Amino acid sequence: MTGVREPQQERSRTTRRRLIEAALDSFGERGWHGVTVAVIAERAGVSRGAAQHHFPTRETLVAAAVDLLGEAQIDELRAQAAGLPSGSSRIERVVEMVLNLYTGPLFRAALQLWAVAATDEALRDVLVPLEARVGREAHRVTVELLSVDESRAGVRELVQATLDLARGLGLANLLTDDTRRRRQIVREWAQTLELRLAGTSEL
Amino acid sequence: MTGVREPQQERSRTTRRRLIEAALDSFGERGWHGVTVAVIAERAGVSRGAAQHHFPTRETLVAAAVDLLGEAQIDELRAQAAGLPSGSSRIERVVEMVLNLYTGPLFRAALQLWAVAATDEALRDVLVPLEARVGREAHRVTVELLSVDESRAGVRELVQATLDLARGLGLANLLTDDTRRRRQIVREWAQTLELRLAGTSEL
Numbered sequence: 001m002t003g004v005r006e007p008q009q010e011r012s013r014t015t016r017r018r019l020i021e022a023a024l025d026s027f028g029e030r031g032w033h034g035v036t037v038a039v040i041a042e043r044a045g046v047s048r049g050a051a052q053h054h055f056p057t058r059e060t061l062v063a064a065a066v067d068l069l070g071e072a073q074i075d076e077l078r079a080q081a082a083g084l085p086s087g088s089s090r091i092e093r094v095v096e097m098v099l100n101l102y103t104g105p106l107f108r109a110a111l112q113l114w115a116v117a118a119t120d121e122a123l124r125d126v127l128v129p130l131e132a133r134v135g136r137e138a139h140r141v142t143v144e145l146l147s148v149d150e151s152r153a154g155v156r157e158l159v160q161a162t163l164d165l166a167r168g169l170g171l172a173n174l175l176t177d178d179t180r181r182r183r184q185i186v187r188e189w190a191q192t193l194e195l196r197l198a199g200t201s202e203l
Numbered sequence: 204m205t206g207v208r209e210p211q212q213e214r215s216r217t218t219r220r221r222l223i224e225a226a227l228d229s230f231g232e233r234g235w236h237g238v239t240v241a242v243i244a245e246r247a248g249v250s251r252g253a254a255q256h257h258f259p260t261r262e263t264l265v266a267a268a269v270d271l272l273g274e275a276q277i278d279e280l281r282a283q284a285a286g287l288p289s290g291s292s293r294i295e296r297v298v299e300m301v302l303n304l305y306t307g308p309l310f311r312a313a314l315q316l317w318a319v320a321a322t323d324e325a326l327r328d329v330l331v332p333l334e335a336r337v338g339r340e341a342h343r344v345t346v347e348l349l350s351v352d353e354s355r356a357g358v359r360e361l362v363q364a365t366l367d368l369a370r371g372l373g374l375a376n377l378l379t380d381d382t383r384r385r386r387q388i389v390r391e392w393a394q395t396l397e398l399r400l401a402g403t404s405e406l
Contacts, residue, residue: 031322033236108321115318118311118377119234128378157391161368164388168371174321175331185367188360196395 016054018044020068023061028109032116032123037061059126062113066127069106070134074141077101081145091197092190094145098162099186101138102170103178111174138163148197158196165189219257221247223271226264231312235319235326240264262329265316269330272309273337277344280304284348294400295393297348301365302389304341305373306381314377341366351400361399368392 006014022044026035037058041051055061077097084093101107117124142159143150150156169185172178209217225247229238240261244254258264280300287296304310320327345362346353353359372388375381 029322031236031319033234034322111314111321112318114374114377115315116234118314119232119237124378131378154391154394157387158395160384161388161392164371164375165364165368166371167374168367168369171317171370171374172367174317175327175334181363184360185364188357189364191357192361192395192399195398 012054015044015046015050016064017068019046019051019054019061020065022046023058024065024069024106024109027062027065027112028105031112032058059123062123063126063130066110066113066130066134069110070130070137073101073106073134074137077138077141077145084145088194091146091194092187094142095162095190095193096186097145098142099166099169099182099189101163101166103173103182107170108174111170135163146193146197155197158193162189162193215257218247218249218253219267220271222249222254222257222264223268226261226268227272227309227312230265230268230315231308234315235261262326265326266329266333269313269316269333269337272313273333273340276304276309276337277340280341280344280348287348291397294349294397295390297345298365298393298396299389300348301345302369302372302385302392304366304369306376306385310373311377314374338366349396349400358400361396365392365396 019040023035023040026040026043035058037051037055038048040061041048044051055064080097081094084090113123113127117127139159142163143155146159148155148159150159165185169178169182173182222243226238226243229243229246238261240254240258241251243264244251247254258267283300284297287293316326316330320330342362345366346358349362351358351362353362368388372381372385376385
């Protein structure tokens with residue numbers, strides 16, 4: 001494509017994406033209060049004017065970032081799941097994937113936003129509906145990966161508990177590396193789900 | 204006691220306590236960056252000099268606050284547990300208490316600190332050993348309240364998972380009121396623990 005001008009629309013998409021990624025890195029490393037749209041623009045190598053054209057405020061950047069995060073997580077879950085065996089070893093692998101969901105830099109960035117949103121109504125109004133949507137999607141994919149029947153009593157709550165546990169494990173991994181302890185919990189949780197979901201799974 | 208001077212030691216303890224409580228309220232409401240020792244002193248009705256005598260930095264205040272939080276939580280767990288029936292309805296009540304542990308203003312304050320500590324090494328060095336101690340204590344009390352035998356395989360991990368789940372539910376309750384959903388999870392988790400811990404409990 002040398003010598004061919006990148007189409008305007010494509011350029012615009014690339015710029016947005018670079019700004020969102022720079023925003024996530026910045027919030028994760030420096031927190032909400034240390035970061036402005038100008039700081040993010042500089043990190044992304046985008047002019048301040050262009051940045052403000054795409055995202056007039058930090059809140060609009062956050063909304064786009066949470067969307068991207070949510071989608072990226074779901075995509076990754078699906079990609080990992082595609083390589084999984086069927087049969088009884090599958091549950092432990094799925095549990096491991098789900099319980100590792102919130103242990104990376106994306107969760108770190110999200111946590112900074114949640115902490116701020118707890119004391120900032122404008123940001124909370126942006127985050128709450130987005131989080132609800134991302135949460136529903138994570139739930140749907142987990143049900144699908146576990147191949148369980150949600151119409152059975154208790155199944156919905158066990159899937160929810162699995163995702164809540166994953167977030168709790170994300171917190172536990174925030175300040176120290178909790179990998180070893182988490183591995184034991186994955187094993188125990190997988191056995192628990194196998195026992196409780198026996199007969200509800202279509203594996 | 205009118206006319207009798209409050210002993211120096213007692214006065215000093217009261218001042219510390221007032222500063223710690225003002226610090227927790229302030230961090231919970233305004234986050235770490237919005238709060239200085241001077242702001243906390245004013246809120247506590249304590250002179251800036253006295254505040255700095257007790258707590259030269261925000262970090263020292265945080266250490267004292269986390270200690271107090273941890274103790275207050277454990278004391279509350281024990282107090283609530285004292286009124287519980289024995290027998291099979293006990294597990295659900297204990298699970299309810301534990302899964303509600305992180306849904307109040309104390310967790311809100313702690314989360315502000317965690318978020319900052321994720322990007323601030325000095326605060327992290329203060330928090331990590333304190334959190335480890337508070338975590339161990341919460342674990343010990345939960346084992347005691349459930350009357351389970353930790354030497355049995357898997358019991359330790361199930362208790363840990365219960366506390367991790369509790370923290371995840373705390374996060375889920377941060378921006379919206381999650382009480383109704385949590386109630387369903389409590390019921391399901393209590394049944395799960397009963398099943399998994401069958402034979403390990405001395406109830």
